[in-house]
Amino acid sequence: xxxxxxxxxxxxxxxxxxxxxxxxxxxxxxxxxxxxxxxxxxxxxxxxxxxxxxxxxxxxxxxxxxxxxxxxxxxxxxxxxxxxxxxxxxxxxxxxxxxxxxxxxxxxxxxxxxxxxxxxxxxxxxxxxxxxxxxxxxxxxxxxxxxxxxxxxxxxxxxxxxxxxxxxxxxxxxxxxxxxxxxxxxxxxxxxxxxxxxxxxxxxxxxxxxxxxxxxxxxxxxxxxxxxxxxxxxxxxxxxxxxxxxxxxxxxxxxxxxxxxxxxxxxxxxxxxxxxxxxxxxxxxxxxxxxxxxxxxxxxxxxxxxxxxxxxxxxxxxxxxxxxxxxxxxxxxxxxxxxxxxxxxxxxx
Ligand SMILES: Nc1ncnc2c1ncn2[C@@H]1O[C@H](COP(=O)(O)OP(=O)(O)O)[C@@H](O)[C@H]1O
Ligand SMILES: [Mg+2]
Numbered sequence: 001x002x003x004x005x006x007x008x009x010x011x012x013x014x015x016x017x018x019x020x021x022x023x024x025x026x027x028x029x030x031x032x033x034x035x036x037x038x039x040x041x042x043x044x045x046x047x048x049x050x051x052x053x054x055x056x057x058x059x060x061x062x063x064x065x066x067x068x069x070x071x072x073x074x075x076x077x078x079x080x081x082x083x084x085x086x087x088x089x090x091x092x093x094x095x096x097x098x099x100x101x102x103x104x105x106x107x108x109x110x111x112x113x114x115x116x117x118x119x120x121x122x123x124x125x126x127x128x129x130x131x132x133x134x135x136x137x138x139x140x141x142x143x144x145x146x147x148x149x150x151x152x153x154x155x156x157x158x159x160x161x162x163x164x165x166x167x168x169x170x171x172x173x174x175x176x177x178x179x180x181x182x183x184x185x186x187x188x189x190x191x192x193x194x195x196x197x198x199x200x201x202x203x204x205x206x207x208x209x210x211x212x213x214x215x216x217x218x219x220x221x222x223x224x225x226x227x228x229x230x231x232x233x234x235x236x237x238x239x240x241x242x243x244x245x246x247x248x249x250x251x252x253x254x255x256x257x258x259x260x261x262x263x264x265x266x267x268x269x270x271x272x273x274x275x276x277x278x279x280x281x282x283x284x285x286x287x288x289x290x291x292x293x294x295x296x297x298x299x300x301x302x303x304x305x306x307x308x309x310x311x312x313x314x315x316x317x318x319x320x321x322x323x324x325x326x327x328x329x330x331x332x333x334x335x336x337x338x339x340x341x342x343x344x345x346x347x348x349x
Contacts, residue, residue: 010086010108014043016101018064030086030108043104049078049088063090068098077111085111124292131175131301135168167213174241178303181238182291185310192235192314194339196228199236199259199269206240207257216254218244223260226269230339235311242304243273243331249298251275251329265318268336274324280331285321308333316340 004011010027014020020043023035031038031047038046044058051060057078073090080086086108093103142161146153153161184190200222207218240257247254255274262270280288287293289309294302305319312319317335324330 012038012043012046012106012108014046014104014106016103018043018104020046027108030084030110031080032082043106047088047106047108048081049086051076051078057088061090063092063104064101068100085115087111087114127292128175128179128301131299132172134299135171135175138168139165139172163213170213174238175301177238178242178301178307181307181310182303185307185314186291190310190314192232194230194232194315197231197233197236198226198228199231199271199335200226202231202233202236203240203257203259203271206237207244209237210241210244216248218254218257220257220259222258226259226261227267227337229269229335229337231315231335232311235314236335239308239311239333240271240273242308243271243333246304246331247273247275247277247329249300250296251277253277255324255326255328262334265334265336267338268317268334270332270334272330272332274326274330275328277328279323279327279329280321288321289319305331 004022004024005026007024008026010030011022011024012020012027013022020038020041023031023038023046025035028035028038033046043063044056047057049057051057057076061073061076063073071092071094073088073092075087075089078086078088087110088106088108090104090106092101093105094100095102142165146158146161150158181190200220203220203222207220210216211218244254244257253276255276256272258270258272258274260270260272262268284295288305290302291306292302293306294300309319312333312335315335316339317333319331319333322330322332
């Protein structure tokens with residue numbers, strides 16, 4: 001028999017009459033009462049728990065009467081008089097089915113971890129909402145200005161505003177795509193439409209798109225005669241866009257974008273994005289791929305690298321964070337020449 005005082009959860013045991021017979025150390029701490037104050041009292045007073053509407057736990061769940069087939073009380077969230085939230089469950093011990101309750105064993109767990117999780121989740125919603133709102137503010141600002149003062153602007157000014165609206169709209173759409181893809185990766189439903197792709201051409205196309213929207217001029221340095229690799233073109237564009245965006249946002253700008261034969265892997269093509277920034281510290285390199293993980297004050301949803309890794313994994317490739325040889329960060333992804341066996345089986349639309 002284990003010693004109930006060693007359990008991390010609070011345990012309160014009451015007899016057939018509802019009088020408390022045993023209280024472990026955790027329960028005494030959670031209820032802020034000494035065991036001898038609790039033992040012998042009725043469980044309804046020993047556990048003065050209620051919900052936010054003021055209903056008492058004992059009156060609601062009626063452990064001793066109520067349905068005679070019950071053997072446990074399902075977990076619920078209840079509050080102590082000092083407002084601490086507890087997760088409460090109980091076992092109803094009966095001699096035989098339908099016999100009266102002989103013993104009531106109540107388990108109390110502080111809901112701190114859950115409250116923390118809830119808080120993290122709502123912070124997350126706030127972050128994502130904020131990231132969605134900034135480009136939207138730009139879109140709304142310029143469209144409203146143009147609608148109200150169309151005649152006051154020159155063609156050139158209108159063109160400039162519409163370009164900004166266009167790139168803000170693209171950014172919004174990318175954020176939403178990342179959100180949806182993160183959900184797909186979570187549930188293992190990320191689908192690929194791979195085709196033999198020339199990554200040099202594909203990368204140039206993406207960089208042209210980014211350049212057109214941002215006024216940056218980005219180019220790729222590629223080794224000669226790279227093989228085509230089986231890659232989903234849209235997903236590849238997502239990888240490049242995210243890595244370039246990170247280099248801009250966290251790495252003080254793109255230093256170089258390289259395509260070459262990988263040294264660490266047998267075949268395929270590696271894409272490396274170098275930047276001018278402070279680099280990614282060793283100790284967070286494994287964490288940057290975690291969903292919603294981000295650091296620093298440069299905004300972002302923390303979804304980018306999670307999605308990039310998900311896409312690369314789906315192709316059977318690898319992703320790696322290193323130090324650039326001339327300082328800054330280097331994020332490299334490798335795509336194997338052929339899709340892994342399992343992925344090739346999937347019919348391609
Ligand atoms: N090139 C980089 N240089 C420095 N830090 C980086 C770089 N790329 C990513 N990071 C770090 O990794 C975190 C996660 O990146 P990511 O998943 O793209 O999220 P986000 O860009 O939305 O913050 C970033 O918040 C940043 O701290
Ligand atoms: Mg990012």
